[in-house]
Amino acid sequence: MKTVQFEYGSGFMPAELPDSADIFIPGETVKDPAHLEDPIAATREAILNPIGMPPISQSVSRGSKITIVFPDRVKGGSHDTAHRRVSIPIVLEECLKAGVEKKDIALICSNGLHRKNTEQELLEILGPEVFNAYYWEGQVTNHDSEDWDNLVDLGRNEHGDKVVMNKTVYDSDLVVMIGHTLGNPYGGYSGGYKHTATGITNWECIASHHIPRVMHRDDFTPVNKHSLMRQKFDQIGKWMEKCMGNKFFTCDAVLDTFGKQIAVFAGGCGDIQPLSFEVADKRTYANWATKKYDIMMFGMPQNFHYGNGHGTNPVLMMQAIAAQIVRHKRVMTDNCVVICSSLCNGYFHDEEFPSYRKLYDLFQSEYHNTLVDLNKHIEYLSLDEEMIKKYRFNYGYHPFHGFSMTSCGHIAEMNTKAVYIVGAQEPGFARGMGMKTRATFEEALQDATRYTGENPNILALPHAFTRAAMHLGNKD
Template sequence: MDVEFEYGDGTVTAALPDDTAVVRPETATHEPPPLEDPEAATRAALAAPLGSDPVRGLVSRGSTVTIAFPDRVKGGAQETAHRKVSMRLLFEELDAAGVRREDVRLVCAIGLHRKNRREEFLDYLGREVVDAVPAANLVNHDAEDPTGMVDLGTSALGDPVAMNRALAESDLTVLIGHTAGNPYGGFSGGYKMPSTGLTSWRSIAAHHSPRSLYRDDFVPASTASRFREQLTAIGERMQEAMPQPFFSVDAVLDSRSRQLGVYAGRIPDVERASWPLATARTDLRVPGEPADVLVIGVPRNFHYGAGMGSNPILMMQAIGASVVRAKRAMVDKPVVIAAAVCDGWFNDTEFPPYRQAFERLQSCQHPADMREHQDELATDPEWVYRYRHRFGYHPFHAFSMIYMGGIAREHSAAIYVAGAKQPGLARAMGARTTATIEEALAETTAILGRTPKVLAVPRLSQPAFHLTSGGA
């Protein structure tokens, strides 16, 4: 069969065995139906929150409120998108409580991602939300702001915790999250949202690191991991320094970022209530025996931004994340084939200092050895300045991506990058290179001595599933 894969700025078509299992959102009939009226569902969740009084009962006139929300990387921008709907209804709650708009701060929980521009806020929040508060009250989290962060010592698990000062100084902090499938800890939302979006690079480095990612409980994607325990412990430590616990408004999203369910209240209650539905949406059983080969298409521009399929570090991260998602549907040591342009465009503007991190990696025997270089680059004044003032990713982000890319090496028999324009860059990341997907499959067939069972995920730019084999 012919399958079209994302590749660079376009697509590439490959001839695969006729029994290939192809995973596409539009053919995933297991997904629950989206809510007919997401606004009504959100209003109902806010009216009867889990483990908490409604927002209007938690604040009053004179109260200060922080509303934190995820950045453009996830969640959708349609008129009924969760962020837009929740924000509008939260303002109704705050108005009813007498909270003044000038006492409300909107914080984009970017973590170590690049800061969002005002036009991007307008796109995924909408004009009504952006104009609801004074312009100075709509801000990006800044993990390097010396006056905007509070050092809280360590979590119960010993991880360093520093958080956005607004959380400590606000009478109430509301989190808008998306309970969507995520290779890092199973799902987004819940405690993952504040623990990765509103903390410091050292807090994030405590779990986005080899000691957490290279444990047996991290792969396949799961909420039952040390990684997830660390997120919870960090979030709980943050709450200890706050006037009230987080009030969370999470939505389970489908593959088109439409709400399947909306849950509000305390984070532990919201996680328990939302994860079963999120599991039903995210887990997909693939017919047949476990696959010998996973074939993916890597576009140049998706998720973190432009450069995913051309920057070799981000390309390998995408491969590692795909392995985490598909682990249950593959043999113990599968071959992974990625169609990726890998042309050496690092997008230095948005991803400093990825090029320098790539150079350091060439002196390492294993991706985990990059820990020796963390402090050097993650604290470099130039790279920190670019994160704070030039819309660049934080320098530690490169290390977290390298570590996730290392998972592909740990859990694969071989990695092929097909179609690389600069194949030496792919080989420098530990991959073999071929001109086409078919050539990589031919080499795999020769190694196995038989036609391999193939699993294909052609479009990584679309929300993914966590795969399991054995379906009829």
């Protein structure tokens, strides 16, 4: 037997696994490609020599309005050489050297439907120099997807999807998108046009792709960069460019497991997106497995990705489990079993996720047999004025965000025989989402053999949520 430590709350829960169990740890089992020795020099080189667009120095001058758009706290890190901290000062330097006045530069956090970033979080993301130079003058803001004084309705694109975008971005002479190309279960990668199609728009636009008719297709699971969702990201981003009359000047970094830059590309979003994907493929898709697995095991901390409560909020728990299915479906047997540790103590974090308890309660009643049935309430919750107020003014997630999570969560039900939560302090919340509960990994593993038979192939995934994940494939 071998002992594996899985995340649980703010600590770990041990599991005794058979020696035959395979363990995969991002960045260790399969090493990342080498990261850049000098990310500052590489980023400067990319920005000064953009692909498919003229350099910033030739695109702006005195009187030009510049907007720099950067991702929120969910991705990218805040270490000294994090991509945002490296790239934004270089962009600012180029603009100011070209004659742009400081007052004509805006920095917008592309939080989309995520909660707005606090003053302290913006400081950590941007670093003290940029933050202090621009924040106190009101030039650093969060995107507000409900502020119709600063939104532009661009109608519907050629594919019938409603497109809305941030007005400051729309009115700019140059828009610089700072993004990260990192493995993501939603359309393969973050960055590129996904950044624009989710970060600077509104819930109606996001409802064209973060919904069951897009996410429950065969081209969504397993994850890939050719799904309908990915196509919609590109279509929406290009529609924004067409309406603006300008390309997004994009500076995306391909990141490794620990947030270090593997490569940096700058230029037109449509020009650099395939280049960054090509490099990212070498890190993200790990063709490692030699067999199909019957059981997938991992642990869920309380605080990760979307915030404190992700690992205890039952709706988000189901989404996180489904995301692992989406990432690793290629190496799992059809209708496999998932075993996951979670405190599952009923902590929804209502301040940060104001719509989620209501969504969970609705699921328990009114003929809601599957998570998809909840979608009849999209407008009811998404237009709730009190919840919108919490998103706009009290650092809460937008009410539609929960529906994008239930759309993902149902993928676990579609692709598993059973999902077990181990160590639940309030197991009724897990059972309310259709999951089974056991006290320990060993008890769950024993019960799971009813579905898999004796001697199942086990895939253990420590650090599944505390490191940037990879997408597993077979060696063949």
